[in-house]
Amino acid sequence: MSPSPGVQSVLRVALCAVLWLAAPAGAQVQTPAPTEEGVTAFLGAKVARIQFGNLIDSVEDTERLRDLLPLRTGDILTREKLRNSIQKLFSTGRFATITAQAQREASGEVVVSFVIEPNYFIGGIQVVGEPRPPSASQLANATKLELGELFTDEGVEQGVTRMKRVMEDNGYYESTITPEFDFNPRTQQVQLLFKVERGPQARVGAVNVTGDPGYPAEEIRNVAKIHTGDKVTSARVTRALSRLRKRYQKKDRLEAQVAITERTYHPDTDRLDYTFAIQRGPVVDIKVEGAHLRRGLVKKYVPVYEENAVDDDLLNEGRRNIRDYFQTKGFFDVDVEFTHNRAGDKTTVIFDVDTGERHKLTDLEFSGNKVFKDWELQERMLVTPASLLLYHGRFSQTMLARDVESIEQLYRGLGYRDVKVTTSVEDDYKGEKGRMRVLVNIQEGELTLVKNFTIEGNQAFSEDDLRGADLMNTAAGQPYADSTVAQDRDSVVNFYFNRGFPDVKFEAFAEPDPQEANRMNVRYKITEGEQQFVDRVIISGLENTRRYVVERELEIHNNEPMSQQNMLDTQRKLYDLGIFNKVDLAIQNPQGDIKEKNVVLQVEEAKRYTFNYGFGVEVQTGDVQGGCSNDPTSSSTCRPQGRTGVSPRVSFDLTRINFLGRDHTILLKSRIGRLQQRGLVSYEAPRWFNRENMTLTFTAFFDKTQDVRTFTAERLEGSAQVQHKLDKPTTLLYRLAYRRVQVDPTTLQVSEQDIPLLSRPVRVGLPSVTYIRDTRDDPITSRRGMYTTADLGVASGIFGSESNFTRLLLQNSTYHTFKCTKVDRCWVFARGTRIGVEAPFGSASKAFVPLPERFFGGGSNSHRGFAINQAGPRDLQTGFPLGGEAMFMNNLELRTPPIALPFIEENLSAVVFHDAGNVFSAVDDMFQSMVRVTQKHKRDCTNLVAAGLCDFNYLSHAVGAGLRYKTPIGPVRVDFGYNLNPPTFSVRSPATQARTETLKRFNFYFSIGQTF
Incomplete structure (x- = not known):
């Protein structure tokens, strides 16, 4: 390990000559005199070259340092140039000490060497061996050491002290923290590694109570839930203080003071004694007189309950809150005052409310506004007309004055500097007692324009560069506004910041034109500073x-x-x-x-491994009917329409990220429920071929799904997919899927002899291409834009498929807003259309679409006039759905703006919808049935003796309504659908008595997310 450089400042230069040279003449600072041969012997000589000792870096960095120096090769060595060069090197912040040396060559010229000791800077902080709690990040943050800052021994020592304090807060008084340093001279960076050995965790010793708690010490300990022998943790102490404060609050002692004043550690027993200092304070009785205000609202509006203090500032805030509350109830002229008295152990606060007469603001009107619509002005106002949430509206003269100022600022921001806003309030409007009307009259005035506009001080970038970057909205002939100038200032400063000018300054000057009214001359002055x-x-x-x-x-x-x-x-x-x-x-x-x-x-x-699990339920009509069979010997036969019920779900997921050191992910997913059992393994590799817009995914999964009443399908599939993002809204998916599908014969509710080709196990190889274009404003709750997908696939023996067919699925959804009262309060008309076609081809033995590959329709995200997957053709013997080779669905929804209601506020909205469509036997049947709204050959569908020509190819219509409740994960929705023309069919199963059934007209759904 390299020794610590110490990282000294300029005042600790190693060479006395440097100190002497750096000090100006006449300086009062006493410095050691330099040696004659170290300094003066070389002054006046010509500099042959300049070099740096101990500098471990590139030639480029050496040349960069030479360029900084006032002393250059070929110069005469002078005291001033040497002093300035040393100061310049110090100012870079890169060096702890600098020693100047000189050596004369045979030519008489000198070589000047600057021998340096580098500063080091913090390049990373790592904590290992830490207990939990505290976590590694908590300990690292406790050091207060910042990435990139100067490394000092003192800073590390202070950091260790802070870390030990955090450890002690969690009971580790015997912990040791050892810092280790990894110095990199080339980067002048040091990596800090703090090794933590926590030692034993202290236990709670004595818990003492001082002051005036009003309770026995034992009760205090029980309330705080802190007892002798408990482990010492910071969280335990925090919770103890919180519990005690809440106890006193419940007793209306709102000014109670609870704190830990002493912590005494006993090393011999490894125990920590706590001393709680408690002053319970007086009982605070807050009353509202002159009007009724329930206790819960008093606690909500008077902040002394939250702040644990009673002072005039908090009581004034409570007074304003109570006033605002009564104004929302129609008492617009309400007056609220308070008194604050203390007698003995009790403090009494009385809010005296004079409500005045009750009003209802029914009309808020605007006149003279041409630039802004009424709703654009109203959403900026505090004054609010009556609604379901505010039955009486909201009004006061203070609010109205603020609204006038807000509207004027809005206009001035667009260049209407002479705008004037006046208001008139009419009580007992149209002769109705208490009814109010507020009229806001706006005189917009003339638009102020920019006459002359100039920019000065820009050197690194031309005026065309600044204008071409769309930085400035100010221009000659454009409206002038202070807000526009402020926006320009931010844009220009950010432009320079992002191009390496951290010290840029921007000044704006605007003066009225002396010759022309409503015209301004604008000048921008830019001081760029030095580029980094x-x-x-x-x-x-x-x-x-x-x-x-x-x-x-x-x-x-x-x-x-x-x-x-x-x-x-x-x-x-x-x-x-x-x-x-x-x-x-x-x-x-x-x-x-x-x-x-x-x-x-x-x-x-x-962490590279993540585990997730979950439980859920799904409520719907058309659910699976268990314990039934259409075998003639069965005592419980199955109903073709299923039943209404609840389907549980269990999920377990395992994710492995950073696979092989890349941003690749392996994912294991499992879903277990009555309708579906699925296991999936996928491998995702972003940036395929190092292209940022391409992602490669391999997937293998097993799926056993009873998504229709007719059968349970088992699917084993492997696929490879490339996601190619062309631009922000447009994506292409290239997919090759290879799967084996089969129908579980024990779950088949129709005769295998009737559909032998459809029910046999089959292998499908299906390459496909999907086009996606999404311009929606919000994929979860869309209000504007369009969503389009087109999926084309071909299953063929060329790809190993045992059946030959093509599949095309088109989807288009559009969203339009109208009658907006605010940006997010609009009516939305949404439309979603889906068209799917499948066409078998090839020899008769392969020209078919396997049963699990056919289209099925009906359900919460499809046609809400049918229970899940109940639309389309049915088996003429048992009545169970068979799916089809074509599908058409069209959904229309009218979505209301959020409905303001008490308690739930603006989180609830409603929809009305119309769904039309069906699943068809073949493509030709779909086109022939687009205008047919009644079931063809309906009489044959009621024939209980023999199978007739019962036809299910027609357009089914449903209407309904639903509710949407806004949540962070998407809207929770409930839909109620009514089928206007449900199909009729006969059931002639040997297991049951022959009968005629008509699908249910009424269906309901509960799920998360919009329909489309």
Whole structure:
């Protein structure tokens, strides 16, 4: 291990000559006199060359240092130039000591050598052997050492002291912390490693109570849940203090003071004694007189309950909150005052409320506004008309005055500097007692324009560069506004920051034009400062990750301008890899006066293995009916329509990230339920062929699904997929799937003799291409935009398939907003259309679509007039669905804005919908049935003697309504659908008496996420 350099400041120069040269003439500082031969013997000689001793770096860095020096090759060596050169080297911040030496050559010229000892800078902090708690990150943060800052022995000692304090807070009084240093002279960086040996964890000793607690000491210990023998942890103490404060709050002692004043550690017993100092304070009785306000609202609006103090500031805040509450109830002229008295052990606070007359603000109108719509102005106002949430509205003269100022500022921000806003309030409007109308009259005035606009001080970038980068909205002939100038200031400063100018200054000057009214002359003055560049990027913290994985994500590179934005982009991209818990970037030697600086990048790798498990339920109509069979000997026969019920779900996932040191991921997923049992293994490799927009995925899974009542399908599949992202909204998927599908004969509810080709096991090889274009504003709750997908696949013997067919599935959804009262309060009309076709080809033995590969429809994300997968053709013997080779679905939804309601606020909205479509036997049947709304040959469908020509190819319609409740993971929805024309069919199974059935008209669904 290299010795610590000590990292001294300028005042600790090693050579006396340097001190003498650095001191100006007449200085009062006493310094040792230099030796004659060390300094004066070479003054006046010509400098042959300049070199640096102990500098371990590139030739480029050596030349860079030479360029900094006032003393150059060929100059005459003078005291002033030598002194200035030493000062310049010190100002870089890179060196702890500098020794100047000189040697005369035979020619009489001298070689000047600067022998340096480098400073070191913190390149990474790692803590090993730590207990939990505290965690490694807690201990590292406790050091207060920053990445890139100057390394000092004193700083490390203080960091160790802080770490020990954190350890002691968690009971580790005998812990030892040993710092180790790894110095890298080439990068002038030091890696800090703190080895923690925690030792035994102390136990709680005596728990003493002082002050005026009002309870016995034993009761205090029981309330705090801290007893002799408990382990000492910081969290235990925090919880103890919190419990005690809550106990006193429940007793209305809101000013109770609870603290730990002493901690006494006994090394011989490894026990820690606590002393709680408690002053219970007076009972605080808060009353509201003159009006009724329930206790819960008093605690909500008067902040003394949260702050554990009673003072005028908090009581004034409570007074304002109570006033605002009564104003929302229609008492717009309410007056609230308070009194605060203490007598003995009791403090009484009385809020005196004079409600005045009750009003209802029914009308808020605007006039004169041409630039902004009414709703754009209203959403910026505190005054609010009556609604379901605010039955009486919200109004006060103070609010109205603030709204006037807000509207005027809004107009001035667009250049209407002479705007005037006046208001009029009309009580008992239209003769109704208490009804109020507020009219806001706006005189917009003339638009103020920029007449002359100039930029000065820009040297690194031309005016065309600044204008071409769309930095400035101010221009001659454009509206003038102070807010626009402020935006320009931010844009220009950020532009320079991101190009290596950290000291840039921006000044704006605006003056009215003396010759023309409503015109401004604008001048921007830019002081650029010195540009900084990246010397090199130093990466640390990699243990399992390969270096190139990080390097290819870097947006900052050697010799480029020091860009703050590129540093942030680098941090974001590294986080997006999903393999790092922490990514820190810092500039090494931030205080140094040098143009080229290193950027330090430290990462903390995430755990490579992650386990997830979950439980869930699904409620719907058309659920699986267990314990049934259509065998003639069965005592319980199956119903073709299933039943209404609950299906449980269990999931377990295992994720392995950072596989092989790359940003590759192996994923194991399992889902177990009555409808589906699935196991999946996938391998994901981003940046295929080192292309950022391509991802390769291999997947293998087993799937056993009873997603229709007719059968249970078993599928064993392997697939390879390439995701090719063309641009932000557009993605292509290239997929090759190879799977074996079969129908479990024990679950088949139709005769195998009736559909032998469909029910036999079959191997399917299916290459496909999917086109996706997504311009939605929000994939979870879409309001605007479009979502389009097109999936084309071909199953053929060429790819090892035992059946030959083509498959095309098209989907398009659009979203439109109208009648917006606020940005996020709009009506939304949503439409989703899906068309699917399958076409067998080839020889008769292979020209078929296996049963599990056919289209099925009906359910919460399909046609809500059917139970799950109940749409389309059915077996004429048992009545169970068979799926089809074509599908058409069209969904229309009208979504309301959020409905303001008490308690749930604006999280609930409603929808009304119309679903139309069906699953069809073949492609030709779909096109022929697009205008057919009734079941063809319906009379034959009720024939209980023999199979007739029962036809299920028609367009089924359903209407319904639903509710959406907003949650962080998406809307929770409940839909109720009513089928206007459900199909009728006969059931002639030998196991049951022949009968006629009609699918249920009414279906309901409960799930998460929008329908489409």
